[in-house]
Amino acid sequence: xxxxxxxxxxxxxxxxxxxxxxxxxxxxxxxxxxxxxxxxxxxxxxxxxxxxxxxxxxxxxxxxxxxxxxxxxxxxxxxxxxxxxxxxxxxxxxxxxxxxxxxxxxxxxxxxxxxxxxxxxxxxxxxxxxxxxxxxxxxxxxxxxxxxxxxxxxxxxxxxxxxxxxxxxxxxxxxxxxxxxxxxxxxxxxxxxxxxxxxxxxxxxxxxxxxxxxxxxxxxxxxxxxxxxxxxxxxxxxxxxxxxxxxxxxxxxxxxxxxxxxxxxxxxxxxxxxxxxxxxxxxxxxxxxxxxxxxxxxxxxxxxxxxxxxxxxxxxxxxxxxxxxxxxxxxxxxxxxxxxxxxxxxxxxxxxxxxxxxxxxxxxxxxxxxxxxxxxxxxxxxxxxxxxxxxxxxxxxxxxxxxxxxxxxxxxxxxxxxxxxxxxxxxxxx
Amino acid sequence: xxxxxxxxxxxxxxxxxxxxxxxxxxxxxxxxxxxxxxxxxxxxxxxxxxxxxxxxxxxxxxxxxxxxxxxxxxxxxxxxxxxxxxxxxxxxxxxxxxxxxxxxxxxxxxxxxxxxxxxxxxxxxxxxxxxxxxxxxxxxxxxxxxxxxxxxxxxxxxxxxxxxxxxxxxxxxxxxxxxxxxxxxxxxxxxxxxxxxxxxxxxxxxxxxxxxxxxxxxxxxxxxxxxxxxxxxxxxxxxxxxxxxxxxxxxxxxxxxxxxxxxxxxxxxxxxxxxxxxxxxxxxxxxxxxxxxxxxxxxxxxxxxxxxxxxxxxxxxxxxxxxxxxxx
Numbered sequence: 060x061x062x063x064x065x066x067x068x069x070x071x072x073x074x075x076x077x078x079x080x081x082x083x084x085x086x087x088x089x090x091x092x093x094x095x096x097x098x099x100x101x102x103x104x105x106x107x108x109x110x111x112x113x114x115x116x117x118x119x120x121x122x123x124x125x126x127x128x129x130x131x132x133x134x135x136x137x138x139x140x141x142x143x144x145x146x147x148x149x150x151x152x153x154x155x156x157x158x159x160x161x162x163x164x165x166x167x168x169x170x171x172x173x174x175x176x177x178x179x180x181x182x183x184x185x186x187x188x189x190x191x192x193x194x195x196x197x198x199x200x201x202x203x204x205x206x207x208x209x210x211x212x213x214x215x216x217x218x219x220x221x222x223x224x225x226x227x228x229x230x231x232x233x234x235x236x237x238x239x240x241x242x243x244x245x246x247x248x249x250x251x252x253x254x255x256x257x258x259x260x261x262x263x264x265x266x267x268x269x270x271x272x273x274x275x276x277x278x279x280x281x282x283x284x285x286x287x288x289x290x291x292x293x294x295x296x297x298x299x300x301x302x303x304x305x306x307x308x309x310x311x312x313x314x315x316x317x318x319x320x321x322x323x324x325x326x327x328x329x330x331x332x333x334x335x336x337x338x339x340x341x342x343x344x345x346x347x348x349x350x351x352x353x354x355x356x357x358x359x360x361x362x363x364x365x366x367x368x369x370x371x372x373x374x375x376x377x378x379x380x381x382x383x384x385x386x387x388x389x390x391x392x393x394x395x396x397x398x399x400x401x402x403x404x405x406x407x408x409x410x411x412x413x414x415x416x417x418x419x420x421x422x423x424x425x426x427x428x429x430x431x432x433x434x435x436x437x438x439x440x441x442x443x444x445x446x447x448x449x450x451x452x453x454x455x456x457x458x459x460x461x462x463x464x465x466x467x468x469x470x471x472x473x474x475x476x477x478x479x480x481x482x483x484x485x486x487x488x489x
Numbered sequence: 490x491x492x493x494x495x496x497x498x499x500x501x502x503x504x505x506x507x508x509x510x511x512x513x514x515x516x517x518x519x520x521x522x523x524x525x526x527x528x529x530x531x532x533x534x535x536x537x538x539x540x541x542x543x544x545x546x547x548x549x550x551x552x553x554x555x556x557x558x559x560x561x562x563x564x565x566x567x568x569x570x571x572x573x574x575x576x577x578x579x580x581x582x583x584x585x586x587x588x589x590x591x592x593x594x595x596x597x598x599x600x601x602x603x604x605x606x607x608x609x610x611x612x613x614x615x616x617x618x619x620x621x622x623x624x625x626x627x628x629x630x631x632x633x634x635x636x637x638x639x640x641x642x643x644x645x646x647x648x649x650x651x652x653x654x655x656x657x658x659x660x661x662x663x664x665x666x667x668x669x670x671x672x673x674x675x676x677x678x679x680x681x682x683x684x685x686x687x688x689x690x691x692x693x694x695x696x697x698x699x700x701x702x703x704x705x706x707x708x709x710x711x712x713x714x715x716x717x718x719x720x721x722x723x724x725x726x727x728x729x730x731x732x733x734x735x736x737x738x739x740x741x742x743x744x745x746x747x748x749x750x751x752x753x754x755x756x757x758x759x760x761x762x763x764x765x766x767x768x769x770x771x772x773x774x775x776x777x778x779x780x781x782x783x784x785x786x787x788x789x790x791x792x793x794x795x796x797x798x799x800x801x802x803x804x805x806x807x808x809x810x811x812x813x814x815x816x817x
Contacts, residue, residue, distance in 0.1 A: 153550050169784075261768065314659050
């Protein structure tokens, strides 16, 4: 590839530059931020689907501008599905369209491998590392380098309607996966709801998340430690068999197959479903009287594991970080903004909105007061499983989506679908 | 005489030459714009289609990095069952949409060609769906097809008691039509004829029907009324007048509509992507997925050229029909 020649030259030049820098300067210098007269506009790409709202982000930007009058933050808000494409397009330009991007953990390997974002290891302090759970930090590490700073501690939880459960004769949520199944059967048999469970099983990334989460509830992963697909055995196979069973027995709403996360949440908060496994954004919505019909009955819980699994919960991570584009010409300003937006001081102001990334804030009295479910959150978070960190993740994900969807549409069996996944992923070009 | 003739000839030649220069000057800007914004990207895409091409950022500079692969990208798709499934799905969307649009389009055009009170208003209203942006149209149909009781169509059908209070329809479910019927279910599954795609055709047709109807209306208005009067005198009934006069004389405009709509429908992307993401892999969606999701711009370009080739073949067939029409 032409890249190799350029890469070699670049590597040599970079090495020379590093040696020269190491000889001449004892410590890295920090570029001053632009003054009001110089002024710089930082372009940031963010999503307006989940996580901090547009208003909160604008508020953060105003605070940052007040502290740094020379810097304006210009946001571009897109739907989650459009984020990846926008970032790739920005990387294709000689100078990046966006200086700061929201990086979903599944892109860590791809963006690190292709050089879209800069490594942040040297900029992160030991103090910061000590106050963020390793599970969150690890999500943004690829090839022993850190490619984004954690921003959203997003993960799936169990959200349920307590009134439905009590009407069916249950005191509370299920403690095991088997109990969960029994509760769903009872809810359906007693005609309390037509379909007790709703999830986002349309053919999108959310389906992979739900499959990874279900495998975690069976105590395993879809890939081994070397990144090899193993979903045709153990937890991966059991997870798909379980999901398919919910479809076959009409315990899961058939609409799940064409529904995304907000759609699944709507079914829960309208009162149409008893259970919804979903991301943290659901909590705020289900407790909002303007949006929810189940404010008094809405509860958050642990994601139960199978009886034979030791872990108290099993979920999937959806952590998102802020990263600096490698072709940005404002990298220092971009990093300063990231430091500000991700700081404990700023996150502390918005605890109602999002679960903080900082352990000290997660365990703070303020958080416990604001979020009575913080304990469930913490347990689920501690048992979060990641999706595979491979450079060709989009292709791997597309295969999983197609095969799982085909199985849930009752076209293929779980055994056929998982075998096909393994074969197709193995056959992918490097 | 010869000398006297030579001068006007020379003058004529010189006028002709200056006219040519003037024409060239007029055409040059358009040619340059076409060259810059159509031809160069097209040639670049063709070049990419023979390469492995991916976006990399090296030394702080972003760009596409290429590696020559010859025809491998094309063979990759031509030997892929997934590609041919995409072709069949796209063909179903195109053919089914064309049939519905043409039949309904002719009916609407015939209606609007008649004199009735408020015709002007109806003609204006007809254009409204066409003015709705495609993305808005897709979102609107997403709300209409929402699979729960709070979906607009399910709600309407429940209100009209056409569905029971517990009954809902998942309109966009990507399940093959007649899935459980022996043979037929297998055929619809092989052809990619799913419930979801069929309902999307309804949503897409709602938006594009006005333009088809208007084009056909323009064709209808060009048919001399004398022909109908003569046919009436000869005792032709309404159906015979339609079948023997209207339809044959509409054929040229129908062919134009076919060419225009086939090209549009064959490269459908937005409504399917917005409503179903990658669930229904029509060729446009597959192209986008290869290029922007997988980052394989070489393969993405190759599939785009394959779509171009298929559209060219279809268009060639239509043009052949138009030529036959003109000769007749």
